[in-house]
Amino acid sequence: MTAEPLSGSLSKAFLALLRRDLLLAFRRRTELLFPVIFLLVVVSLFPLGIGPGPQLLARIAPGVIWIAALLATVISLDALFRSDFEDGTLEQFIISGHPLTLIALAKIVSHWLVAGLPIVLLSPLLALWMNLPSESLGVMILTLALGTPILSLIGSIGVGLTISLKRGGQLLSLLVFPLYVPILIIATAAVMAASDGLPYTQFLGLLIAGLITSVTLAPFAAAAALKISLS
Amino acid sequence: MNSNTATKAKPRKHPVVLFIHKLGSPPWFYDFAGKFIPWLWLIFGVLTVLGLYLGLVKAPEDYLQGQSVRIIYLHVPAAWMSMMIYSSMAVMGFIALVWRIRIVEILAMASAPIGAAFTIVTLTAGSLWGRPTWGTYWVWDARLTSELVLLFLYLGVIGLYNSIDEPRKAARAACLLAIVGAVNLPIIHYSVKWWNTLHQGSSISLMGGSSIDSSMLYPLLIMAVATKFYYGANLLTRARIKLLEQDKRKAWVREILKEKN
Numbered sequence: 001m002t003a004e005p006l007s008g009s010l011s012k013a014f015l016a017l018l019r020r021d022l023l024l025a026f027r028r029r030t031e032l033l034f035p036v037i038f039l040l041v042v043v044s045l046f047p048l049g050i051g052p053g054p055q056l057l058a059r060i061a062p063g064v065i066w067i068a069a070l071l072a073t074v075i076s077l078d079a080l081f082r083s084d085f086e087d088g089t090l091e092q093f094i095i096s097g098h099p100l101t102l103i104a105l106a107k108i109v110s111h112w113l114v115a116g117l118p119i120v121l122l123s124p125l126l127a128l129w130m131n132l133p134s135e136s137l138g139v140m141i142l143t144l145a146l147g148t149p150i151l152s153l154i155g156s157i158g159v160g161l162t163i164s165l166k167r168g169g170q171l172l173s174l175l176v177f178p179l180y181v182p183i184l185i186i187a188t189a190a191v192m193a194a195s196d197g198l199p200y201t202q203f204l205g206l207l208i209a210g211l212i213t214s215v216t217l218a219p220f221a222a223a224a225a226l227k228i229s230l231s
Numbered sequence: 232m233n234s235n236t237a238t239k240a241k242p243r244k245h246p247v248v249l250f251i252h253k254l255g256s257p258p259w260f261y262d263f264a265g266k267f268i269p270w271l272w273l274i275f276g277v278l279t280v281l282g283l284y285l286g287l288v289k290a291p292e293d294y295l296q297g298q299s300v301r302i303i304y305l306h307v308p309a310a311w312m313s314m315m316i317y318s319s320m321a322v323m324g325f326i327a328l329v330w331r332i333r334i335v336e337i338l339a340m341a342s343a344p345i346g347a348a349f350t351i352v353t354l355t356a357g358s359l360w361g362r363p364t365w366g367t368y369w370v371w372d373a374r375l376t377s378e379l380v381l382l383f384l385y386l387g388v389i390g391l392y393n394s395i396d397e398p399r400k401a402a403r404a405a406c407l408l409a410i411v412g413a414v415n416l417p418i419i420h421y422s423v424k425w426w427n428t429l430h431q432g433s434s435i436s437l438m439g440g441s442s443i444d445s446s447m448l449y450p451l452l453i454m455a456v457a458t459k460f461y462y463g464a465n466l467l468t469r470a471r472i473k474l475l476e477q478d479k480r481k482a483w484v485r486e487i488l489k490e491k492n
Contacts, residue, residue, distance in 0.1 A: 154411075157407075157408075157411055158408075161391060161404045161407065161408055162391070162394075164395065164400075165394055165395065171387075171390055171391060171394055174383070174386060174387050174390055175387040175390070175391060175408060177383070178380050178383040178384045178387060178412070178415070179384075179411065179412065179415055181380050181415075182415065182418045217414070221407065221410075221411055224328075224407055225404065225407055228400060228403045228404045228407060229400075229404065231400060231403075
């Protein structure tokens, strides 16, 4: 008995939801900082564990920064649908008459703005710590800008599947990390190629292809996952 | 037109369609699978004995790899199965999600542990082969890595299936995960081409001529067919047990139990 959404109300709903989620996130500013601090701490552990040799750090920098980005994303993913699931808002979204895919996409976008974008913005600092050659810094930032949205998109499927579990977080990392493998490979390959002075545009092209594919498919899968979890 | 309404009211199903519909019924499936399972095990046993005899005794040793080449009669069929079972699980998962057939859900989920086992066999046999051939148990090359990722995908599906209490919801969630993972399978496959590696290129292809002698090819192919029968037999056995478990309060299971007692 839900009313048919009026024309133009899809984008309105999308923007309203995005605005609401960002507002909620900025009201809880300390929680917002946890993944960012986590990222900084994880990256700073590597020089401590491996030694401060600038050559070695520069060599492993792309991998370390990217793995830290994966970990920080998975840490923050649980918040994607959790509070809406617990207070019943998610069920209201489902019966609202708007496609769940659109709602999932809005939440994914807000998740990326809150959790993914800070990683991209912080990456120059991380690159400095890890002694990444300055000529590959631009590529590093580009791979993170193209790659972290994919992490949020693919991660949303995992969150949708585990949302009904009380301890979904541990399982989530097991579900999501194998799916992140190609992105990690391609992104670090791009940065390493740039460090070695080799062409890297083909890797960026692959990341763009991955981003387009996951934007197209992941919200549908996330919506299907949420429907299964709420059934 | 009107004279036909009597016959149209009860459209007769094609025998094949009828057969597929019948398979969706748990008691029917249970009986049908029960009749097939002994034969599948038997064929698997005969083929395995034959394949292993040809492979381990008859086939010549490799001039470079020596006796250790015989590991491929286990390793390669297991590797093929690990990928085939994942695809079949994803296809069944798709069917289960679209048409909501419970038997298919059970079959898809019963595939996961078998596939994971084949993946572990592949990795173990591969590293045992790698020690004398490459001088190391483990190399981070594309195929080994993608096989390891495949194992993680399997473990994710099994983990998700076992964490959700309600069996049908668990199966549907894990089926969706299997489909999402299947999107990764081609990427895993092409990672072989992206990475230049230590691993030898494939020496068997359906299209071109194989660069492997027929005395070594036949045991390999026989083992490949044998593992298919193993999958079928193990899958149906697991599905039957799962059906009994899920339907333990239903009348048809009680009848079977009465007959057994």
